[in-house]
Amino acid sequence: MTVIGKPVDRVDGRLKVTGVATYAAEFNQPNMAYAFPVRSTIAKGTVTAFDTAAAEKSAGVIAVLTHKNASRIKALNPGEQMKAGIIFLGEDLVPLQDNKVHYFGQFIALVVAETYEQARHATVLLKITYASEKHAIDLKSELQKGFKPTKLFGEEAQINPGKTADLIAASPHKIEHTYTTSTENHHPMEPHAAIAVWEGTDKLTLYDATQGVGVTRAIAAYFLNLKPENVRVISPYVGGGFGCKGAWFHIVLAAMAGQVTKRPIKLVITRQMMQTNVGRRGATIQKIALGTDHNGKLTAIRHHNETYTNLAQFFEPSGLQTAVLYEAPLREITYQVARLNIGTPTFMRAPGEAPGTFALESAMDEMAFEMKIDPLEFRVLNHAAADPIKKHPFSCDNLLECYSTGAEKFGWSNRRMQPRQTRNGKYLVGYGMATATYPAGRSSASARVQMTVKGEIKVMTAAADIGTGTYTVLAQTAADVLGVSVDRITVKIGDSSLPPAPIAGGSQTTASVHPAVLAACEMLREDLMKLAVADAKSKLNGRKAEEIAFANAKFFVKGDASMSDSYEGIMRRNGKVMMEACTTVTPASGVGLGTPVAPCMPVPTAPEENSDAKKYSFHSFGAQFAEVWVDEDFGTIRVRRMTSVQDVGRIMNEKTARSQIIGGVIFGLGAALMEATEYDHRWANPVTRSLADYHVPVNLDVPEIDVHFIGKPDPHISPIGARGIGEIGITGVSAAIANAVFNATGKRIRSLPLTMDKLL
Numbered sequence: 001m002t003v004i005g006k007p008v009d010r011v012d013g014r015l016k017v018t019g020v021a022t023y024a025a026e027f028n029q030p031n032m033a034y035a036f037p038v039r040s041t042i043a044k045g046t047v048t049a050f051d052t053a054a055a056e057k058s059a060g061v062i063a064v065l066t067h068k069n070a071s072r073i074k075a076l077n078p079g080e081q082m083k084a085g086i087i088f089l090g091e092d093l094v095p096l097q098d099n100k101v102h103y104f105g106q107f108i109a110l111v112v113a114e115t116y117e118q119a120r121h122a123t124v125l126l127k128i129t130y131a132s133e134k135h136a137i138d139l140k141s142e143l144q145k146g147f148k149p150t151k152l153f154g155e156e157a158q159i160n161p162g163k164t165a166d167l168i169a170a171s172p173h174k175i176e177h178t179y180t181t182s183t184e185n186h187h188p189m190e191p192h193a194a195i196a197v198w199e200g201t202d203k204l205t206l207y208d209a210t211q212g213v214g215v216t217r218a219i220a221a222y223f224l225n226l227k228p229e230n231v232r233v234i235s236p237y238v239g240g241g242f243g244c245k246g247a248w249f250h251i252v253l254a255a256m257a258g259q260v261t262k263r264p265i266k267l268v269i270t271r272q273m274m275q276t277n278v279g280r281r282g283a284t285i286q287k288i289a290l291g292t293d294h295n296g297k298l299t300a301i302r303h304h305n306e307t308y309t310n311l312a313q314f315f316e317p318s319g320l321q322t323a324v325l326y327e328a329p330l331r332e333i334t335y336q337v338a339r340l341n342i343g344t345p346t347f348m349r350a351p352g353e354a355p356g357t358f359a360l361e362s363a364m365d366e367m368a369f370e371m372k373i374d375p376l377e378f379r380v381l382n383h384a385a386a387d388p389i390k391k392h393p394f395s396c397d398n399l400l401e402c403y404s405t406g407a408e409k410f411g412w413s414n415r416r417m418q419p420r421q422t423r424n425g426k427y428l429v430g431y432g433m434a435t436a437t438y439p440a441g442r443s444s445a446s447a448r449v450q451m452t453v454k455g456e457i458k459v460m461t462a463a464a465d466i467g468t469g470t471y472t473v474l475a476q477t478a479a480d481v482l483g484v485s486v487d488r489i490t491v492k493i494g495d496s497s498l499p500p501a502p503i504a505g506g507s508q509t510t511a512s513v514h515p516a517v518l519a520a521c522e523m524l525r526e527d528l529m530k531l532a533v534a535d536a537k538s539k540l541n542g543r544k545a546e547e548i549a550f551a552n553a554k555f556f557v558k559g560d561a562s563m564s565d566s567y568e569g570i571m572r573r574n575g576k577v578m579m580e581a582c583t584t585v586t587p588a589s590g591v592g593l594g595t596p597v598a599p600c601m602p603v604p605t606a607p608e609e610n611s612d613a614k615k616y617s618f619h620s621f622g623a624q625f626a627e628v629w630v631d632e633d634f635g636t637i638r639v640r641r642m643t644s645v646q647d648v649g650r651i652m653n654e655k656t657a658r659s660q661i662i663g664g665v666i667f668g669l670g671a672a673l674m675e676a677t678e679y680d681h682r683w684a685n686p687v688t689r690s691l692a693d694y695h696v697p698v699n700l701d702v703p704e705i706d707v708h709f710i711g712k713p714d715p716h717i718s719p720i721g722a723r724g725i726g727e728i729g730i731t732g733v734s735a736a737i738a739n740a741v742f743n744a745t746g747k748r749i750r751s752l753p754l755t756m757d758k759l760l
C-alpha cells in the first residue's frame with residue numbers, strides 16, 4: 001500500500017470550497033415550485049379548523065395542503081417498515097394524515113407557491129383554530145408516568161435491575177451522584193432540504209440531504225406506495241450529518257406537493273425548523289453509584305438513565321458505555337423513559353456515549369478523588385480485559401496505550417491531585433481526563449469499478465460522504481489496489497441507483513465500504529492480468545500470478561521492470577474500451593453483527609456460528625485530556641488545549657482522520673460548555689430558535705487539539721483493520737472538561753452545559 005494511510009487531500013475539497021459541489025437544494029428544476037411547511041403553535045391537542053381562503057388567494061400560491069385534502073399515504077407499521085429496509089426513520093408520525101398535534105412546531109399544513117417567499121408569506125395568512133390539551137414538557141415530573149423500555153437495539157435494555165444495592169452498600173468506599181445533560185439540537189451547516197421530481201405518477205426522483213440514499217429511497221417508496229426501483233435518491237454532497245440526516249418526512253411532504261401540483265417541488269427546512277422537526281438529543285438524568293474495595297478495585301457499577309421520547313421508541317441510550325468500560329463483579333444499567341410533547345429525539349453523534357460518558361467519567365473522577373488515587377491510575381487499575389457483559393475478548397484493545405500516550409503528550413504528570421493548586425494570573429488552571437469509547441460496526445456493502453482504456457477509473461457505491469472523507473478514502477483504496485495515482489480515480493457515491501452501501505451512521509462507512517471497493521478492484525485487476533498472461537503479445541505471457549507485480553498502471557515481472565505490460569496496452573490489444581467488476585462483501589466471517597452494536601446500524605445479518613462476531617466484542621477506545629482556565633470572578637471557563645488519543649484500528653488517511661477527531665472533540669466541547677435547547681414550559685416551544693441563542697463553539701472557543709492515533713490494525717474487523725472514526729471523538733470530552741474544572745476550582749458541576757451560573 002502506497003496511498004492508504006497517507007494524509008491525501010480531500011478529493012472533493014476543491015469542489016466544495018469553490019462552490020462547484022452541488023447540494024440537495026441546488027438541483028433546481030425547470031418549472032419548479034416551492035413548498036413551505038406550516039408548524040403548529042400548540043404542543044398537544046387537535047386542529048379544529050383551517051381557514052385557507054386568504055392564503056389561497058395570496059400571490060403565487062398554487063396549493064395549500066392540510067390533513068383534509070392531503071393524499072393518504074401508508075400508515076406506520078414497524079414490522080412492514082423493517083421488511084422494507086427502513087431504519088433511521090426520523091419520527092413515528094406520518095404528516096398531514098389527521099388533525100392531532102403531538103408537539104410544538106409539528107408540520108400541520110404545507111403551502112406551495114411559485115416562489116419561496118410567496119409560499120412563506122402565505123403561511124402567515126392561514127387561520128388555524130386549535131383545541132389545546134395540557135402538554136407534557138417537564139422531564140422530571142413526567143418520568144413516573146413513563147415506561148421502562150425492554151429492548152435497546154435488539155438487546156435487553158434493563159441489565160440486572162436492583163441487583164447492585166447490597167454490593168454497593170457493603171463496599172468500603174462508595175459514591176452516588178446524579179448527572180444531568182441538556183437537550184441538544186442538530187445544526188449542520190446545511191439544513192435538511194429536498195427536491196421532489198415526479199415522472200408520471202409512479203416514478204420519483206428525490207434530491208435530498210441524507211446520510212443514506214438507500215434508506216431514504218426505502219422510506220419514500222414505502223410511504224408513497226411506490227416500487228423501490230421507481231424511486232431514485234440523489235445526494236452527492238451532504239453539508240454535515242451527525243445522525244439527523246436519516247430520513248424525515250419532509251421528503252414525503254415534497255413528493256405529496258408534487259403529486260398535487262404536477263410540478264417539481266423544492267422544500268428547504270429553516271434553521272428554526274431544525275429546532276423542532278428533525279430530531280434532537282434528549283436531555284438525560286443519570287444516577288451513578290460506584291463501590292470499590294480498599295485497593296480501589298470496583299466492586300459494582302450502577303447506572304440508572306432517565307430521558308424522554310415522543311411517540312417513537314427512540315430514546316437517548318446513555319448507559320451504553322457503562323456496559324463496556326471497566327472491570328467490576330457486577331453492574332446494573334437501567335432506563336426509565338418519559339413521553340413528552342417535544343419532537344422525537346433521534347441519533348446524534350455517539351448517541352448514548354456522548355452524554356453517558358459525561359456521567360460515568362465524572363463519577364470515575366469523583367471516586368478516584370475520594371480514594372486519593374490519580375484518576376488515570378484509577379482507570380488503569382479497573383481496565384476491563386474483556387467485554388464485561390458478553391465476556392468475549394475485544395477484537396483489538398489498546399486503551400491502556402491510549403492512556404499512557406495521552407498522559408505523555410499532554411503532560412499529565414504536572415497535574416496536582418488537590419484542586420486550586422495552579423494559577424496563571426487571575427485564572428485557576430486545571431487538568432482533567434476521561435475515557436472515550438464507541439462500538440465498531442460493519443455491514444455488507446457493494447461496489448462497482450470501471451476502467452477505460454485511457455486509464456480513467458470510476459468507483460461506484462451508494463455510500464455517503466457526510467463530510468467525513470469517504471470520497472478520498474475510496475479513491476485511495478482504488479489507487480492502491482489498481483496501482484495508479486489518486487487523480488485517475490473518480491468516486492461516484494450518494495445515488496441510490498449505484499450498488500448498495502449502508503447508511504453513513506454508526507461510524508461504519510469505511511469499515512463496510514472499503515472491503516467492497518477493495519474486492520471489486522482486485523477482481524478487475526485479476527481480469528486484466530489474466531488477459532495479459534493469456535496474450536502471446538504480452539511480456540507477461542505464460543507467467544504465474546505470483547510472479548507479477550503492478551504499479552503505475554502496469555503489470556511487470558517482479559525483479560525485472562523491463563518485462564512489463566501497461567493496462568492500456570492490454571485493453572487495446574484485446575479490443576476493450578472499458579472493463580468493470582462489481583461485487584458485494586458481507587462480513588460473514590468478520591464482524592457478522594448478529595446484534596446491532598450501534599444505534600445507527602442497519603438491520604444486521606445473522607452471524608455464522610464461530611464467526612468473529614460471536615467470539616469478539618468490537619469497540620474503539622480512546623483517552624481525552626483537557627486543560628481549562630477558569631475565571632472565578634466571571635465564572636467563565638476556557639478550554640486551553642486538549643489531547644485526544646484514539647485507538648480506532650488502522651488509519652486510512654491521516655488528514656481526514658485527524659479532522660474527524662477534531663470535529664468530534666469540538667462537538668464535545670459544545671456539549672460541555674454551551675449547547676442546550678431550552679423550552680418555555682408554558683407553550684412547550686424551544687426558545688433557543690436559532691444559532692443566535694442555541695450556542696455552538698466558534699473559532700475563538702476552540703483551542704489547539706492535539707490528536708494521536710494508536711494506528712494498529714484490528715485483525716478481526718476487516719482485511720485492512722480500520723474501525724469507524726466519526727463518533728468516538730465526542731465521547732469523554734465533556735467529562736474531561738468537567739473534571740478539569742473540578743481540578744481547577746474544587747467545584748464539581750454535575751450538569752451540562754457548564755455555564756457560568758453553575759460555577760458562580
Ligand code: MOS
Nearest residue numbers: 243349505506600
Ligand atoms: Mo449517527 S448518530 O449518524 O451514527
